[in-house]
Structures are given as C-alpha cells and as structure tokens.
Amino acid sequence: xxxxxxxxxxxxxxxxxxxxxxxxAKRSVALVGAVDVDPGxxxxxxxxxxxxxxxxxxxxxxELAAAIERHRPDAALLCxxxxxxxxxESLLLLxxxxxxxxxxxxxxxxxxFQHPDLAAAIDRVALAGGATVVGTGVNPGFVLDLLPxxxxxxxxxxxxxxxxxVVDAAxxxxxxxxxxxxxLEPAEFEARVRGGRMGHQGMRESVALIDRALGFGxxxxxxxxxxxxxxxxxxxxxxxxxxxxxxxxxxxxxxRRGGETVVELDLQMYVGAVNPRDEIELEGDPTLKxxxxxxxxxxxxxxxxxxxxxxxxxxxxPGLKTILDLxxxxxxx
Amino acid sequence: xxxxxxxxxxxxxxxxxxxxxxxxAKRSVALVGAVDVDPGxxxxxxxxxxxxxxxxxxxxxxELAAAIERHRPDAALLCxxxxxxxxxESLLLLxxxxxxxxxxxxxxxxxxFQHPDLAAAIDRVALAGGATVVGTGVNPGFVLDLLPxxxxxxxxxxxxxxxxxVVDAAxxxxxxxxxxxxxLEPAEFEARVRGGRMGHQGMRESVALIDRALGFGxxxxxxxxxxxxxxxxxxxxxxxxxxxxxxxxxxxxxxRRGGETVVELDLQMYVGAVNPRDEIELEGDPTLKxxxxxxxxxxxxxxxxxxxxxxxxxxxxPGLKTILDLxxxxxxx
Numbered sequence: 050x051x052x053x054x055x056x057x058x059x060x061x062x063x064x065x066x067x068x069x070x071x072x073x074a075k076r077s078v079a080l081v082g083a084v085d086v087d088p089g090x091x092x093x094x095x096x097x098x099x100x101x102x103x104x105x106x107x108x109x110x111x112e113l114a115a116a117i118e119r120h121r122p123d124a125a126l127l128c129x130x131x132x133x134x135x136x137x138e139s140l141l142l143l144x145x146x147x148x149x150x151x152x153x154x155x156x157x158x159x160x161x162f163q164h165p166d167l168a169a170a171i172d173r174v175a176l177a178g179g180a181t182v183v184g185t186g187v188n189p190g191f192v193l194d195l196l197p198x199x200x201x202x203x204x205x206x207x208x209x210x211x212x213x214x215v216v217d218a219a220x221x222x223x224x225x226x227x228x229x230x231x232x233l234e235p236a237e238f239e240a241r242v243r244g245g246r247m248g249h250q251g252m253r254e255s256v257a258l259i260d261r262a263l264g265f266g267x268x269x270x271x272x273x274x275x276x277x278x279x280x281x282x283x284x285x286x287x288x289x290x291x292x293x294x295x296x297x298x299x300x301x302x303x304x305r306r307g308g309e310t311v312v313e314l315d316l317q318m319y320v321g322a323v324n325p326r327d328e329i330e331l332e333g334d335p336t337l338k339x340x341x342x343x344x345x346x347x348x349x350x351x352x353x354x355x356x357x358x359x360x361x362x363x364x365x366x367p368g369l370k371t372i373l374d375l376x377x378x379x380x381x382x
Numbered sequence: 383x384x385x386x387x388x389x390x391x392x393x394x395x396x397x398x399x400x401x402x403x404x405x406x407a408k409r410s411v412a413l414v415g416a417v418d419v420d421p422g423x424x425x426x427x428x429x430x431x432x433x434x435x436x437x438x439x440x441x442x443x444x445e446l447a448a449a450i451e452r453h454r455p456d457a458a459l460l461c462x463x464x465x466x467x468x469x470x471e472s473l474l475l476l477x478x479x480x481x482x483x484x485x486x487x488x489x490x491x492x493x494x495f496q497h498p499d500l501a502a503a504i505d506r507v508a509l510a511g512g513a514t515v516v517g518t519g520v521n522p523g524f525v526l527d528l529l530p531x532x533x534x535x536x537x538x539x540x541x542x543x544x545x546x547x548v549v550d551a552a553x554x555x556x557x558x559x560x561x562x563x564x565x566l567e568p569a570e571f572e573a574r575v576r577g578g579r580m581g582h583q584g585m586r587e588s589v590a591l592i593d594r595a596l597g598f599g600x601x602x603x604x605x606x607x608x609x610x611x612x613x614x615x616x617x618x619x620x621x622x623x624x625x626x627x628x629x630x631x632x633x634x635x636x637x638r639r640g641g642e643t644v645v646e647l648d649l650q651m652y653v654g655a656v657n658p659r660d661e662i663e664l665e666g667d668p669t670l671k672x673x674x675x676x677x678x679x680x681x682x683x684x685x686x687x688x689x690x691x692x693x694x695x696x697x698x699x700p701g702l703k704t705i706l707d708l709x710x711x712x713x714x715x
Contacts, residue, residue, distance in 0.1 A: 071538055191536055199532050202690045202711035203524055203683035205404055262712045327672075333713075335682050339660075339674040346668045350536035357535045377710055378535035379595045380666075 053079040054359055057122035057148065059113060059139060061085040061098055063222060064153055065128030067352035070099050072126070075356060077381050082120040083109045086129075113139055117146045124149040124362060126355050131155045131250040133164045137171070140182060144175040149362045150182045151355050155251030157184025158194075159371060162257040162270075172369035181365040185358050185372050187350040188214065189251035189258070192327045192341075193302075193314045195372060198262040200329070200337050207333040210259055212314040216344055217322040218297050223287040225347075229297040229318045230276060232288045238276045238295045248274035249316055252302030256312045260304055262373055265311050267304040275299045277319040285320055296320045357381050386412040387692055390455035390481065392446060392472060394418040394431055396555060397486055398461035400685035403432050405459070408689060410714050415453040416442050419462075446472055450479045457482040457695060459688050464488045464583040466497045470504070473515060477508040482695045483515045484688050488584030490517025491527075492704060495590040495603075505702035514698040518691050518705050520683045521547065522584035522591065525660045525674075526635075526647045528705060531595040533662070533670050540666040543592055545647040549677055550655040551630045556620040558680075562630040562651045563609060565621045571609045571628045581607035582649055585635030589645045593637055595706055598644050600637040608632045610652040618653055629653045690714050 056078050058069040065085075072078045083095050091111045094104040110116045125143050130136050133156040143150050160168035175182045184190070193212040201207050218226050230238045230247060241247040252272040260267045276295040283290040290296050297319020304312035327341040357378040365375055372378075389411050391402040398418075405411045416428050421444065423431060428440040443449045458476050463469050466489040476483050493501035508515045517523070526545040534540050551559050563571045563580060574580040585605040593600045609628040616623040623629050630652020637645030660674040690711040698708055705711075 074538075187536060196532070198712050199529070199710040201713035202687050203520060203678050204713045205407075205682060205686045205689075207713045264715050335679045337674060337678060338676075339672050341670060341672040343671075345536055345670060349538060349668050353538045354535050356538075373712075374709055376706060376708055377532040379531050379706075380534035380537045380540045382597050 053077055054363060055079050055081045055123045057081060057116060057120055057125040058083045059125050059127045060129035061090055062128060064351055066098055067348055068126050068355045071352050071356045078359060080107060081122055082116045083107050084113050084116045085109055113142055117148060122148050124359050127152040133157055133160055133167055137167050140171055141174050144180040144182055145178045147178045147180050149180050151358045151362055152184050153186040153351055153355060154184055155189055155254055158189045158251060158254040159257040160369060162254060168369060176368050179367045181362045181367055181370060183362055183370045183372060185354055187345055187347050187354060189255040191354060192345050194255040194258045197329050197331055198259060200331055201263055204331060204333045207263055207331050209332040210312045211330040213328040214316045214344060215322050215325050216318040217325045218318050219285040219320045226285060226287055230295040231297055231320045232290050233295040235276055235295060242274050248298055249300045252300050252314060255314055256302045256304040259312050265306055267306050267311060269305045272300060272302045283321045290320055354378055386410050387696060388412050388414045388456045390414060390449060390453055390458040391416040392458050392460045393462035394423055395461060396557060397684055399431055400681055401459050401688045404685050404689045411692060413440060414455055415449045416440050417446050417449045418442055446475055450481060455481050457692050460485040466490055466493055466500055470500050473504050474507050477513040477515055478511045480511045480513050482513050484691045484695055485517050486519040486684055486688060487517055488522055488587055491522045491584060491587040492590040493702060495587060501702060509701050512700045514695045514700055514703060516695055516703045516705060518687055520678055520680050520687060522588040524687060525678050527588040527591045530662050530664055531592060533664055534596055537664060538667045540596055540664050542665040543645045544663040546661045547649045547677060548655050548658050549651040550658045551651050552618040552653045559618060559620055563628040564630055564653045565623050566628040568609055568628060575607050581631055582633045585633050585647060588647055589635045589637040592645050598639055600639050600644060602638045605633060605635045616654045623653055687711055
C-alpha cells in the first residue's frame, strides 16, 4: 500500500522479531527491510527467523547505512541494546537520514538522564535530519511509569507513586528466565550483580520519567537488585531450580527527596511467582489505586507498543523526544 | 508570577468552582478573572462562592466579552453546560480572541460526533484566532475512554472494550444525587428520561472517542437509561429514598459493528451502591483487565483534569482538538 509507513527493522532478537511480525500484519505499515549484525542471520529471508513457512521477501542485511540507502524507510524500529552508548551510532545514522526511530532501548526512555551529551548529539542530528526519535516499551515505558503519569492527570495532588509488578518468569521465554538468574547459585548471582550484568534495565529511567512528568524534584534515584531464592524445587520448560538456588530477581527503583521516598517501583520476576499482577498506587488527592490482573505480558506488549508508537512519531515534530511529548500510542490497524 | 498562565474561569457551578479553587493553588496558573451568568453571583468576590474567609481579589463578572477585553487571559476554563450548542457562543468569543479553552462540556469530548457544523465553525475560528480548544473530564474523558485507549497501546489486537463504573451517589454532592434521580418515583424518572433530562451525559461521546482512537468503524452508538430501584430504605445527608423509589441511574453506552457489541460502557450511579469501582477490560491480544478501587472520584478529579490540561493546551498548535491529539495531561504544580 503506497500510503503506508515504510519501516526498517533493525535488530532481530526476540523483541525485534516480535515487532517485525506484528508490523507485517498491519495495514498502516509496510515492512521494507531488516538488519542484524549477526552473520548467521544475514542473507536469510525474514520468514526463517520468524518461523513462518514460505518467504516474506525481505532478506536480512548486515549494513545499516546500505539498508537506509536502499530502502529509504520512513521509520525504523531499533531493537539492538538496552544501553544508549550501544545504539548511539545507529541512531545517528538513521536520524541523519531523516528516518524516524522508535526504540525499546531502556536508557532511551529518558536519554539525558544517564547520557546528557549523547542525548544532545542525537537531538541535534534529529533536528537537522528532520527525524523524530523516541524510546518506549512496557517496562520501562508503560506499566510502572506512563500509566501512573497519565492517571496523575486526575489528581489535584500526588505525594507519592508506588508501583509493584510481579512476573512469573516460568511463563516467559528462555532468555528472560536466564536473564533473571533462574537456576544460578546465590554467589554467582551476586557476582553478576557486582559486574552490572544482573537485574532489569530501566528501573531508574522509570523513576526519572515520573520525576520529570510530575515535577517531584528528586534528590536521588537509585536501584537495588536482590535474588529471590527458591523455597522449593521449581521447573520450567527450559530449566530446573533447586531449593536455595535463585528463582529470579527482585529490583527496586527508588526516588527520594529530602530523605523521603517519593517514588518506589518494585519489580519481582521469578520462576513460580504467585499472583502475577501490576499494582499502582498514586498517594494524593485523590489517591488512585489499581491492579491489573496477571500483569501486562512484557514481550507481546512491547512489540505492540513499538509498532503502535510509529503513528505518533510520524505526526510529531523532529528531535529527540520522550513519550511525555507525544499523544499516547494507541492500537493501530 | 509573570510567567504563569493567565486564566479566566467561566461558569461558577460546582465544577467551575472546584477548578477555580485548584487553579488558585497552582504556581503555574494565575487566575485573573471569573464570569457567571447568574446575577446573584456577579459583583461578589470569588472567595464568597468558594466559602473562603477574606477575599481573593477577583470580582465575579457577568459579561464574557468584557472580561476577555479586561483581563487578556491566555486560557479559559468553560464550565457552563453539558451541551455544545449551549457553550458554542462563548467558545467562539474566546477562540476568536486567541484564548485557549479547556471545557468539561460533555459533548465537546468529540465535538463533531453530534454537532459537525458547530465543530467546524469552532475549528475555523480557533485556527484564525490562534487558540486551542479541547473538551476533557473524568467521565467522559478519562475513566471509561482515555485510560482504555492509552492501555490499547500495549495491545497487538483489541476486539472489544468493556467498562464498568459503579458510583455510590450517597458520597457525592446533592446536585448529583438529584441528577441521578434519587428519591423519585419510577414514573417520574421515566417521564424525565422521555424528556431527555435524565441520565449521565457523554456516554455516547466516550464510545465515539474509543471508536475514533481504535478505528473500530462502529455502525451504531447508542445509550440506554434505566432507574436503579431501592430494595430497602436509604438515606443520605441530603435526601431519603423509600423502598421501590429510584436510588439512581444505570446508563449503558453501546457501540456495535455488524450486529456485534464492540464497546460497552456501563455506568451505575446510585445511593447505596456496593463496591464502588472502575473496571476496564480490553479483550484482545493481550487481554488487559484492571480494577481501580473505589473508582476515580468524579468532582475532584474533573477539576484536576481541567487544570492539568491547561499546560498541554498551551503547548499545542491552534484549532479544535480532542484529547487524542495532545500529550496526556499530568499533574502540574
């Protein structure tokens, strides 16, 4: 369809593939190309990676610049890393070419929180190139931050934001089970935490987005990472956890002002979690408190938010944005 | 404060006064004038109507045009009627003078749904005057429509939107208890329904906003109004309801496509309602379902949304908008 948005899919891990799959189903989007750094994926038809029969007619490429030149996309989904320094070069290439970018890179939710210089550079290039760049996702980007921010619109006063997300990792894909540390010995988990390789990315960005939206003026934004230990033997389709081993991770993102905790976001992702759910409480006037049964399923919903955000980005003025700058993404056909 | 937004409050009923009270507490807003058609209010200091001791230094005026001329406001809250034809002249006056308008007028949530010609005229005048005009509120505007629309951003597919709001009218102000029919005989209630003077305004607008946001392409949008009858004697601070009399109202807004119900919004507001709450279910992929305990309190939250939306309108391009066109309102200081 000539009026649909020409989309380039960059990064074909689980999230990138789920988003590409969804993009193929949308009338409003025409997937025109796919890029991944993995030589094992290059040259394959995208259908192979999607586990679809037949071909979709899109061959995975390795060179982003060449793909931009060849396909002249309107927008790209950039699903390559959780860390801004890792996506920075690709972002600049895309933005300089006038290609809008939507990315689940966790640090891109509030890009200038950890990387003000890189963020400023991206903004300059995006403005010059006429591209809009935004980071989004489910967590961070939706459950523990955007929803309470939107709900705060109904509040005269918000004194505190409390969020709790409980995910049963047994229902999730294997990489996520490994990522939360399921099956590790506690000592190994702690070693990985010290190495900065454990815990959910983006907890601090969620707190920072809330701070920015609600003007709390937080003094400090921190996160803690602890293991959840198995109290009994657990097993999933992919792995076994013995009693006393790690079942998963407990992350808390905290925002403080004047010694008081103003934002506390509590994330538990572990095998065997009971009563999975998303709970939010805005303490204020009025106090608003809700529970989302079962919780928003992360992978499906992240793919959906990425694709649904494309329409918002297409309408927006150029530059590096946050989701606070855009009308809310909604399900598009 | 010179950098704060100069606000004119137009319509000093319960909602207008609650919003004015809140505006007085915000650093980002400077309330500069207040207008009401009621001669009994004109000439009074706003403090009298707010039930505050002392004076706030704002004398209630009767003539909107003169107030615009005198105060040169940046924005106005227009809280005079639920019906677009009733607010139309005031809207044009404000928009022509370049004054942004936020209004809880229920029909203004989707102005061209019932009044396409009036909406087009407002848009033309707003564009020419450089003003942004938008309708918002809690119901319609938030609980049963904006929140599910925002949540749909996390869905690959949405097949159906179901909402239920249960309000215990006993906890609300007297005009609301009277409006829902508490204490009426069933025959009188039905007569008022036939006269179009009963039931919550804006149910169809909520359905229409969802339809527009999610592209359902509904064939029909209807609402029903029925009484909830008291099964036992009830009393509130303001009135008595005998067994068999009307305790309140049950409104259902329904959107159908091809004979199928795609949107159903169920609102029950009655004295003695058990388990007041707001429940939403998006049937789709994923299905998302949440319950907001106690429900969003209507009056407080409407005032909050009106004032919190001012910042969004100040940033927006001119014209007649819906809340779908703006970044979400969030609590502002």
